[in-house]
Amino acid sequence: MGSFYTRRNRWTDMDSAVAYGISAMQKDASANVARFNAASMLHRCNRNLPHAAQLFREYLAASPKTEQAPAFAAYAQLAQIEVRLGKISDAKRDREAALRLSHDYQPSLDLKF
Numbered sequence: 001m002g003s004f005y006t007r008r009n010r011w012t013d014m015d016s017a018v019a020y021g022i023s024a025m026q027k028d029a030s031a032n033v034a035r036f037n038a039a040s041m042l043h044r045c046n047r048n049l050p051h052a053a054q055l056f057r058e059y060l061a062a063s064p065k066t067e068q069a070p071a072f073a074a075y076a077q078l079a080q081i082e083v084r085l086g087k088i089s090d091a092k093r094d095r096e097a098a099l100r101l102s103h104d105y106q107p108s109l110d111l112k113f
Contacts, residue, residue, distance in 0.1 A: 011047065018041055022055070032062045033066045033068060036059045039053075039074075042055070043081055052077075056075075056077060056081070057078065072108070073098075073105070075094045076098040076107045078094045079098065079108070080107070082094060083111065083112075083113065088113050091113065092113065
C-alpha cells in the first residue's frame with residue numbers, strides 16, 4: 001500500500017501504511033523484513049529519515065534476514081541516510097559493513113562523504 005500511495009504523492013496515507021506495517025510486524029516476530037521494507041520506503045521518499053535509520057538498525061540486529069532484504073543492502077541504505085543526517089562517521093562504518101558483506105555492491109561503492 002505504501003508504494004501505491006507514494007506513486008500518487010499521498011504522503012499521509014503512505015506514512016499510515018508504513019505505521020500499520022510496523023504495527024502488524026510487532027505481532028509476528030518472523031516478519032522482520034517489514035522493518036526493511038518500511039525503512040526502504042521512508043528512505044526512497046526522503047521522509048522521517050531518523051525513523052528509517054532506526055528501522056534499519058532494528059532489522060540488522062534481529063533475525064532472520066531474507067534474500068529479498070539482504071543485510072548489505074540495509075547497511076548501504078543506512079549509510080546513505082546517515083550521510084543525509086550529517087552522521088559521517090556512522091555512515092562510513094555502515095558503508096564498510098556493507099562492503100564486507102558484498103565487496104562490489106554498487107550503491108555502497110557510489111556513496112560519497
